[in-house]
Amino acid sequence: MEDILEIGGRKIKSRFFLGTGKFPRKSMIREVVETSGAEVVTVALRRVDTSSNDENVLDHIPKTCVIMANTSGARNAEEAIRIARLARAAGCGNWIKIEVIPDNKYLLPDNEETLKATEVLAKEGFTVLPYMNPDLVCALKMVKAGAAAVMPLGSLIGSNRGFRTEEVVSVMIKEIDIPVIVDAGIGRPSDAARCMEMGAGAVLVNTALVTSENPVDMARAFSMAVTAGRISYLSGLPCQFDGARASSPFKGFLRTIANG
Amino acid sequence: MDSNETFYKLYSENKNRFPGSLPLGNIDDSAFRVLMLREVTSGGLLELLAASSDSVIEVAAERAHALTVRNFGKVVHLYTPMYLSNFCDNECVYCGFKKGNIIERKTLTLDEVRRESEFISGKGLKNVLILTGGSRKEAPVSYIKSCVKVLREKFNSVSIEVYELTTDEYKELIDAGVDGLVMYQEVYDEDMYRRVHLSGSKRNYEFRLTAPERALSAGIRTVNIGALLGLGDWRRETFFTALHAAYLEKRFPSAEISVSVPRIRAQVSSFEPCCKVTDRNLVQIVTSLRLFLPRVGITLSTRERASLRDMLLSVGVTRMSAGSTTRVGGHTMPADENRTEQFEILDVRGVDEIKEMLKGKGYQPVFKDWI
Numbered sequence: 179m180e181d182i183l184e185i186g187g188r189k190i191k192s193r194f195f196l197g198t199g200k201f202p203r204k205s206m207i208r209e210v211v212e213t214s215g216a217e218v219v220t221v222a223l224r225r226v227d228t229s230s231n232d233e234n235v236l237d238h239i240p241k242t243c244v245i246m247a248n249t250s251g252a253r254n255a256e257e258a259i260r261i262a263r264l265a266r267a268a269g270c271g272n273w274i275k276i277e278v279i280p281d282n283k284y285l286l287p288d289n290e291e292t293l294k295a296t297e298v299l300a301k302e303g304f305t306v307l308p309y310m311n312p313d314l315v316c317a318l319k320m321v322k323a324g325a326a327a328v329m330p331l332g333s334l335i336g337s338n339r340g341f342r343t344e345e346v347v348s349v350m351i352k353e354i355d356i357p358v359i360v361d362a363g364i365g366r367p368s369d370a371a372r373c374m375e376m377g378a379g380a381v382l383v384n385t386a387l388v389t390s391e392n393p394v395d396m397a398r399a400f401s402m403a404v405t406a407g408r409i410s411y412l413s414g415l416p417c418q419f420d421g422a423r424a425s426s427p428f429k430g431f432l433r434t435i436a437n438g
Numbered sequence: 439m440d441s442n443e444t445f446y447k448l449y450s451e452n453k454n455r456f457p458g459s460l461p462l463g464n465i466d467d468s469a470f471r472v473l474m475l476r477e478v479t480s481g482g483l484l485e486l487l488a489a490s491s492d493s494v495i496e497v498a499a500e501r502a503h504a505l506t507v508r509n510f511g512k513v514v515h516l517y518t519p520m521y522l523s524n525f526c527d528n529e530c531v532y533c534g535f536k537k538g539n540i541i542e543r544k545t546l547t548l549d550e551v552r553r554e555s556e557f558i559s560g561k562g563l564k565n566v567l568i569l570t571g572g573s574r575k576e577a578p579v580s581y582i583k584s585c586v587k588v589l590r591e592k593f594n595s596v597s598i599e600v601y602e603l604t605t606d607e608y609k610e611l612i613d614a615g616v617d618g619l620v621m622y623q624e625v626y627d628e629d630m631y632r633r634v635h636l637s638g639s640k641r642n643y644e645f646r647l648t649a650p651e652r653a654l655s656a657g658i659r660t661v662n663i664g665a666l667l668g669l670g671d672w673r674r675e676t677f678f679t680a681l682h683a684a685y686l687e688k689r690f691p692s693a694e695i696s697v698s699v700p701r702i703r704a705q706v707s708s709f710e711p712c713c714k715v716t717d718r719n720l721v722q723i724v725t726s727l728r729l730f731l732p733r734v735g736i737t738l739s740t741r742e743r744a745s746l747r748d749m750l751l752s753v754g755v756t757r758m759s760a761g762s763t764t765r766v767g768g769h770t771m772p773a774d775e776n777r778t779e780q781f782e783i784l785d786v787r788g789v790d791e792i793k794e795m796l797k798g799k800g801y802q803p804v805f806k807d808w809i
Contacts, residue, residue, distance in 0.1 A: 200511020202800040227806040253692040280692040
């Protein structure tokens, strides 16, 4: 059976989502999409310039992709709502990743304001994907407010430190009925695989590609790791044991019963 | 604003830290130790600035490069300055526009502003920095506000580099569409400040020092600070610029803070810098700032020659001006012998050339970065 991620009525095959803010050239987005098969690409509306012929980032995103505009630069719900509406008007479609970041040093989001924006934008018919600090209670409120998926951070943006928030995000994955997409801080394909093994709906990556020697090949590696992690999750990830175990632990089991 | 709550207090507490707290023993060994640590503290910054050997600066540059790519990507923001007026009531010994200089003075009419605006935006730029001299009479807040309204028709981001304003005045300009402030302290050393700012409202050290925090209290999004390198000891000036940026970052976490590293250039008054800042020093300044302030933007203007700017890109610069002129109306009006520049520009490349240079070096030029 085909494994499809469904968000906002859209069926998505690739669970490798792409961030675009740090690429050395806009044309690299297309190359990365082509080699990795990414279908969801996020762009900051603040960088979208529809008035320019050669500088419009949207022209570098293949038509097959879903554009997920983000509200980068918003410091509160009001600004995020305004940016989301402008994004729709600018032709970025209906998907909006809400980023409300009142902290420029650590770039940690404000869950409270994000929730407010989610509520308003979901009512306006947006497919809302809030970027958030991992928090089960708040994530449940996001679901109730109409979020299509939630995007907890794996570690600090740009840090490449991996899936540091695993404990809380794993609980979110178990308890929340919409996709949980791990965003930010995922530094290596093995980190991405780990997120997917734990049941994440998808993983979003940008810095890890840009800080590698070859972003295009690295994107392919991430895409493969995401697939591997996903298959692993679907196959039922085995639990870990403290000591060594024989590969046939039931050998002699029946005889023991018969003798007893 | 109570000076007990402003950066002036922090400055006063730290002003005697120099040079007394410089490391004892081998300064390069100390700097190497700092480079091994996970985080650079203000003490570590002093040690990085004190270092002198090539090998320390090179290791620092390597780290600064990696940190910049991680935090900003391979992206450089472009803007251009537009001079609105060169009338000035201040007597700053180093400035081409100072009151006592006999030069042709002009304030652009709104039609002239519109022409400059059309010319600059035609180059693809979406971020403009408007400048005036220090004359409230010739370029009042109401005039700046009218200019901002004209400019917002073409630009997504308008920053101001004008005389020091009150919180309410900043608020007025922010409401009119200003999102960025550029305010150089020129020299943090308070004694030197008084020696080079002979008269005019700019002579008030504390009012200028606290202007960035007034603008931030009023809700401005971005603030760019800096010291005019050459007016005071560069190590000390860099240290206080960094301390100031860290203070603003902490007190206004939602703001985007940047620092500039302008070296004093030749201008009409033929003022001789008090302190020499070599190219090598500039590399050390940029790398030290980056390591101490990993998230702060670093701006490098056309004051520096093209080859040096291109080189400094890789060690931490995130913002550059392009197609600059420091003359009132300089984008659209022919050069006039009398209407002088504020200072001399060394990198005279146009916007397209800068764009191609960045692309060639594997950097994405960003023209638009706000709504």
